[in-house]
Amino acid sequence: MKQWLFISLLAIVSHIALAAGDVETGRQLAMQGNNQGATACVACHGANGEGNASAGFPRLTGLNAEYLAKQLRDYRAGSRTNPTMNPIAAALDAAASRDVAAYYASLDPAGDASKGKESAAGRTLALRGDWDNTIPACVSCHGPGGRGVDPAFPALAGQHASYIKMQLQAWRDGKRRNDANDLMKVVAERMSEEQIQAVADYFAAAPVQPDAGADQ
Ligand code: HEC
Ligand code: HEC
Structure with a gap:
């Protein structure tokens, strides 16, 4: 019984450690890309993750880290298909995905005027x-x-x-x-x-x- 408890605790602790990405490593990836073939994210998603309305590049700020990491995983797995993002996500491993997700989730999305029409x-x-x-x-x-x-x-x-x-x-x-x-x-x-x-x-x-x- 005690051993079972210990193992469960260990599983919970390692899950938490795995789940948290490193913001600084993520920032570097966003700015520079990596040498596995990921292009710098800022080229399309903007200097502050604001995206690009006319090109249809999504805003990444204001989205939660877990959601962002899930999307990168889904592009890798192919349940979400996009000719631009599939190869970029394929060049990120799970840790890099969590880091870059943590970076975008850490940015303040406010202050960027929205571009939609009232409807x-x-x-x-x-x-x-x-x-x-x-x-x-x-x-x-x-x-x-x-x-x-x-x-x-x-x-x-x-x-x-x-x-x-x-x-x-x-x-x-x-x-x-x-x-x-x-x-x-x-x-x-x-x-x-x-x-x-x-x-x-x-x-x-x-x-x-x-x-x-x-x-x-
Ligand atoms: C060449 C342009 C380009 C680059 C570079 C790029 N992206 Fe994207 N990204 C896109 C486009 C276009 C989409 C929307 C694709 C779709 O319709 O599924 C997208 C979608 C996403 C999404 C889904 C957002 C959501 O709201 O669901 C995430 C997450 C993402 N990109 C992360 C990244 C990361 C991290 C990098 C850098 C490692 C990166 N992208 C580099 C063009 C780009
Ligand atoms: C029953 C719950 C539910 C309702 C109702 C719902 N959504 Fe969603 N929506 C979701 C979930 C869950 C996701 C995330 C899917 C994933 O994991 O990628 C999502 C994702 C989205 C996305 C993608 C966002 C991104 O960043 O890529 C858009 C756009 C969206 N919903 C629009 C709408 C609109 C517009 C409506 C109303 C007409 C709506 N949703 C109603 C559950 C819902």
Whole structure:
């Protein structure tokens, strides 16, 4: 019995040690890439992880470290496919993924003006859903104002509209398949093209939550 307890404690402690990435090592990777073939993240995701609205490069700040590390793992495993990110994630091992995730989660996402257009239809869908078409309110999973619910439900507030739209289309078309229990697939499949655009505009214009991702 005592031995069992010891082993469980050891497992818990080593899990914690594994889970925490090193922010400084992650920063270097983000700035410089690595010699396994990962390009510097800043080239696309911006000097401060703010992404790029016109290119559709997502904002990485405001997202939780565990969520970010999961995405890198999913790109490596192929349950999330993207011709740009698959080879970059393949050049990161699990430790490097955790480090760079910890770095982006440590940055303050506030102060970066969002670029979306106001959308009344998007607001209704986000806050109340569309029950005629069995679409739940986005905030029921993604938290009030789309601030995110750590670690499983990513923040949407302040994410670029172009990127949000691409992700909803990817789920609808079966190209992103990394959501537990198909939670997002079921939502995206029921949305019209107009609803996708409207809700993407709404969340892009929503204020980024200053403490989003900070609890990692
Ligand atoms: C050449 C441009 C480019 C570079 C360099 C790049 N990325 Fe990306 N990244 C993208 C694009 C485009 C996407 C969206 C892909 C998709 O639709 O799945 C993306 C998506 C991501 C996501 C998913 C974000 C989310 O909200 O789910 C993560 C995490 C990520 N990149 C991390 C990194 C890291 C870490 C590096 C550096 C080691 C990096 N990227 C380098 C272009 C790039
Ligand atoms: C039943 C819960 C649930 C509901 C409702 C829901 N989502 Fe999600 N959503 C998720 C989960 C879980 C993920 C993360 C999947 C993963 O692990 O990659 C996600 C991820 C996303 C992403 C990807 C973010 C990124 O950084 O890549 C977008 C965009 C998104 N959801 C938009 C929406 C919109 C818009 C709505 C409302 C129309 C909505 N979601 C409703 C559960 C939900």
